[in-house]
Amino acid sequence: MKTLQTELVEKDLSRPRTGEVEQKSIRTRGSRKERLTSRDWAEIMGTNRPTYGRKKGGAYRQR
Template sequence: MNKSLRDQLKDWKKQRALEKQSKYKKKNATPSKKKEEKLSDKDLRELMGTNRPTYARGRGGAYRQK
């Protein structure tokens, strides 16, 4: 005899819940390790912009290098 639609829906929800749990466990079973980026002193200075030329506004709105 066939199950009623309500019973089929309950079975489907149970099965769906088990699939979601197994997928969640698989994803978090092995945490990925991120490699730390090691930057040299020169690279850090370049990122901060300390090696760039500096400009100032002069008379007439012109930019001039200091």
């Protein structure tokens, strides 16, 4: 069984792949490490958001 890539090359629908991968000429910048405070993490996780639950009668109410 042949791979899809080899079949495409045989039917001249694609160029044969070379062993080398083309490298981009763009430099990659160093990743910036963002320092988050504990308050920022609490905001991301949603710990200071209002919570709702069903109470008597089935209605959603703020706890």
